[in-house]
Amino acid sequence: MSSPILRLVAQRILLGLVLLLAVSVLIFAGTQILPGDVAQAILGQSATPEALANLREQLGLNDPAWLRYVHWLWGILHGDFGTAQSSGLDIATSISTRLKNTLFLAACAAIVAVPLAIILGLIAVRYRNGFVDKLISGLALASTSFPEFFIGYVLIFVFAVHWQIFPSISTVDDSTPFLERLQAVVLPATALTLVVLAHMMRMTRAAILNVMQSAYIETAELKGLRPFDIIRKHAFPNAIAPVVNVVMLNLAYLIVGVVVVEVIFVYPGMGQYLVDHVAKRDVPVVQAVGLIFAAVYITLNIVADIAAIVANPRLRHPK
């Protein structure tokens, strides 16, 4: 690989790190603005001032904000997210299993959704403005328009209650074997696929249609290529950047936006964990999860940027 690409990629990664740092400041500052502090939250409204002062001392809450931020960040960099106030459990440990579960579900949904969306997009372009195109767009839009909980319950009704093929509750733990785990996520993954499909499909279609206006598509047509080969061979490679972008956005959604689906299927993932602790006003957990979600978003967007850079032959093969 040549130096301009390396430089651009390094630039993106560095930018991502800076962004992540900025987000961490925002998250920390945000939780500081909330009324009351951790000591108050732990001891409750009826605590004596002495007890509060002692606990504040113990937790280092009397230090200036920037020092507390540095301590917090330092801890995170060493894998220490602190302890959850509500349960007293180590946050890092709780998160690691749940993050694994969330990633597993997201991966299952993505493995189906991404290729399916792209292939449907290609087919829609091939039969653009015709019946097939309208059918694909219509179904995809319809599946997106239904709220996730609706799709979730319909799936449960059909596949878990009526036909009893898949379980309606997707509870898994560390000891669950892989195949069982897979069976457990079939319904939530299907629900997620239906939710993200349309966005990726429509963007693929739009990006390729944009490329289809180019003169080189006419060249391909005048070589006698079949319409689908033109789309696959000549249009798609030039539409990769926008497609990767929207795919990454949806992957990020699959990881950080699955709260509703996780709750419906009682799947022990990050979303459920976050919702539980928001309800309990457990600030350290919310901070930790917020930071992880931000990291996921930023990482995936960097991947999209890098993919767009690498997909550009002008950057890959400089003059």
Add this chain to the structure above:
Amino acid sequence: MADSKANSGRLLDIRNLRIEATVYPPGEAPKTITLVHDVSLTLEKGKVLGLIGESGAGKSTIGLSSMAYGRGGVRITGGEVILNGRDILKAGPKGVRALRGREVCYVAQSAAAAFNPAHKLIDQVVEAAMLHGTATRAEAEKRAVALFKKLSLPNPETIGERYPHQVSGGQLQRVMTAMALCSEPDLIVFDEPTTALDVTTQIDVLAAIKDAIRDTHVAALYITHDLAVVAQVSDEIMVLRHGRLVEWGGTRQIIKEPRQEYTNALVSVHEIEHQEQQPGATPFLSVKNVTAAYGGGHVKVLKNVSVDIYPGQTLAVVGESGSGKSTLARAITGLLPPEEGTVTFDGRPLANRLADRPKEDLRQLQMIYQMADVAMNPRQTVGTIIGRPLEFYFGMKGRERDKRVAELLDEIEMGKGFVDRYPAELSGGQKQRVCIARSLAAKPKLIICDEVTSALDPLVAHGILKLLLNLQSQEKVAYLFITHDLATVKSIADSIAVMYRGEVVRYGSKSKVLTPPFDAYTDLLLSSVPEMEIGWLEKAIKGRRMESAGN
């Protein structure tokens, strides 16, 4: 039987071709217009037919009909296109795909746009041959390399490994010709293959195409608006106008003894008599030792350039693309502040940066661009476009402004009816006229004309040049006229600066610059301008002293 025998040498027979399209004028109901009216033509095997005419004449449309292709929703609604003995309009999608890229291949005007940026050249060159099974990958690649050699491309063995953006425009055009030849078709449609190139590059590509046609015995439809070019490669020429046949005959007859008035107008279009004016006592604008660079001083594009412009006169700046012509304009206007040197105006130095110049200086220097349609806001009417500088520089409003707009429209020989039109409703020449009016509205001392006639048909360009000359004698405005077209220079210039790789290599009054002895570069430029004469190409190639920079 007798009939088929008589036709045995006939490759293409187009009979009563009618082509239509549906247009959607703003605010009106869609209507069907006829682009080609019952045109017939025949082409023997191995012969070259030139299709010539202005834009909108239907040249490309007719050319593409030989591949049963209608560009952008154009429909072939009548007639027959008989290729190798069968009507391809009745062939069906599969039958049409089987002939495209095998029996007929296409060479587009802009090879830069016609190659897929995502694939290596060689993959695209051999694609059609492999698709149609006329060669295996190895055979096709061997053929491609041989063609690259024949078309005198540098490094024929390895150039295929490059991507389109890594190859110059002239080379790309030759690679595209190789691509068309690679599947050994019976017919190639050349659609303005040299129009987008510099004259010095055009001559190389033209010679390469001509050799390739001769050696491979392929027949060709050669589409162009430049009669001098088509005269070099064609056996016969067909003149088209508004989708109708004007005249069809042998090349010699068309250029030497045109029978139709329109053909005659095309043949004689280049000549405008322009009496050279002697430079006055003092120039009003002087460029002194200007050096300018892009990329923070890394790429020097102007090196120590000095020129003078006298009131009411025209300085033409000629050179190939990349010679720094437009950069000189950018330096003068302050868009690209010079690294060194000064630009003086009326005896005082102009601020280097555009942002540092007072409004009055901005008013004095106006610009007209090559692409008139992108130089205007498509959502503003002609009246608004021309009125804008009146408001901006003179604070004119209301009736006063409208009156002046009407005067300006009159000056550019367009009537009041155009005030409320949008740019999209104008022809190419009309758009350029509006741009001229807009620059005149500021009452400038100097108008910089950057390739203003390059995108126009010869007859339209001729009209624009005449208009510019008339306006100059009325308004006493000076022009800095940037062009690569020497015929234009002869028509309009008082003095000439020849630029080559950022330097002025020859500078002086028109008569001095265009009188021998020439330096090598000026000689190359002058000898590369196609002349309407059979055999000019061979003579010009033989007589050259240096290679063009495009190689």
